[in-house]
Amino acid sequence: MFVWVNEVEDDYKLPKTSEVEINKIEKQLNTELPASYKEILLEQNGGTIKFNSVKKENHLETNAYFEINHIYGCGQGGILDSDYLIDEWGLPKNILIFSGDGNSFFALDYRKDSVNPPVIYLEPETEEIIEVAHTFDDFLNNLSKEEVFFENDEDNEDWGTSEEAAETIFSGNDILLIEVTLLNLQYPENHKWYFEQLLKCAIHSEVLIRETVTNILNNNLEIYIIESDKNLHFLLKEIIEKLIADKNESISSEAREIRKRIKYKHF
Numbered sequence: 001m002f003v004w005v006n007e008v009e010d011d012y013k014l015p016k017t018s019e020v021e022i023n024k025i026e027k028q029l030n031t032e033l034p035a036s037y038k039e040i041l042l043e044q045n046g047g048t049i050k051f052n053s054v055k056k057e058n059h060l061e062t063n064a065y066f067e068i069n070h071i072y073g074c075g076q077g078g079i080l081d082s083d084y085l086i087d088e089w090g091l092p093k094n095i096l097i098f099s100g101d102g103n104s105f106f107a108l109d110y111r112k113d114s115v116n117p118p119v120i121y122l123e124p125e126t127e128e129i130i131e132v133a134h135t136f137d138d139f140l141n142n143l144s145k146e147e148v149f150f151e152n153d154e155d156n157e158d159w160g161t162s163e164e165a166a167e168t169i170f171s172g173n174d175i176l177l178i179e180v181t182l183l184n185l186q187y188p189e190n191h192k193w194y195f196e197q198l199l200k201c202a203i204h205s206e207v208l209i210r211e212t213v214t215n216i217l218n219n220n221l222e223i224y225i226i227e228s229d230k231n232l233h234f235l236l237k238e239i240i241e242k243l244i245a246d247k248n249e250s251i252s253s254e255a256r257e258i259r260k261r262i263k264y265k266h267f
Contacts, residue, residue, distance in 0.1 A: 003043040003051065003071065003143065004248035005208065014073030018234055025074050029082075031096055031110060033074075033134035034117070049142040050211050054106075054132060059136035065146055066121050066132060066186020070108060072098045082107075089124040108136065128160055147214045162171075163193055170197060179212045186216050191228035197237035202242040207251070214254050221262055 022038055033041075072078040073173040082097040085105065091097075092111065097242070101104040106213035109118040119132045119139040133139035169181045182201060202213045217224075217239060225235060241256035 002043060002253070003040055003049045004045065005048045005050050005211070006250075007098060009090065010047045012070040012072065012078075014075045014078050015043040015206040017041055017074045019143055023076050025080065029096065032115065033096075034108070036137045037098070037108075038080075040071070040140070041074050041198070044073075045075070045083070046071060046078050049143065049264050050208075050215065051145050053144055053146045054139060054231055055142040055144060056132060059062070064088075064250060065103075065105075065144070068143075070099055074202065077159070091122055092129070095120070095122075106132065106139075145212065163190065170201065175208055177204050178209055182212050182216060186220055191224065192232050192235070195228070195232055195239070199242065202239050202246075206218050207248050210243065210246060210248065210251055213239065214258075217243070218254060218258055221258060225262070 004214040017040075019042065022033065022041060024078070026032055047123045048070050049068070052067060052069055053066050056064040056066065072081075074080075079096060079098055082095075082233075085091065085097050085100070086093065086095065087139075089105075090108075091105070094111045095109050096117075097107045103123070105124075107120050107122060107123045110117045112118055116135050116191070119131050119136060120135050121130045124127070133142055166181050166185060167191050169177050172178070178201070182197070185197075187196055198213050198216065201209050204210055204213075217236075221236065225233065240255055240259050244252055244253045244259065247253070
């Protein structure tokens with residue numbers, strides 16, 4: 001699973017690491033990292049992730065999510081800062097912080113399991129500690145991109161909701177606004193129009209937009225197949241094929257997995 005945005009300038013991204021270096025840091029911390037954590041660190045040593053939230057496991061609310069946008073790398077400025085953060089914020093011992101900004105943190109809780117620790121969410125101010133996932137594998141599987149809405153901005157009140165306004169955004173150069181608009185409209189009434197916009201964005205020059213299209217399909221394709229007119233399913237096929245042909249290997253690989261998972265017999 002490739003989780004990284006892969007930006008050149010990224011405050012959370014550390015120099016490339018290796019299995020040898022990770023083993024050294026594990027010995028230094030007297031801790032064994034989950035295999036899936038080490039796997040993503042070998043792909044990229046920390047950084048901004050292409051998701052913005054993680055779903056709370058076993059929670060009754062369907063929209064129960066924690067915000068997250070980065071994962072620490074292996075080294076100074078990454079997980080080696082965990083002990084300092086624990087002391088600074090008065091957090092429990094025997095945990096390993098792997099994401100956070102001072103207001104809240106995500107950590108591996110070795111107090112409960114020294115081999116396969118659960119992931120917890122901590123808020124220093126409220127002293128709240130919540131188990132987010134039973135394992136780091138589950139944590140990765142529960143990462144998602146959720147809708148982002150503008151707050152207290154009258155000028156943007158209708159942006160990203162009307163088709164005309166959205167098309168203006170899609171034809172512009174504000175990459176983050178395009179991403180937000182795609183996410184805000186991912187449960188459309190007009191499936192034909194939205195699928196056409198996804199198809200255009202599937203060949204966008206910016207990798208972040210193409211990754212957003214991939215994530216939207218990965219999370220919603222079954223719903224789109226059920227809820228949209230069968231005569232529109234060819235658009236979904238075209239989007240998947242465009243993504244499979246993408247020069248970015250992570251996008252292409254994820255699109256192939258989508259095709260493998262769905263199989264065109266379901267269309």
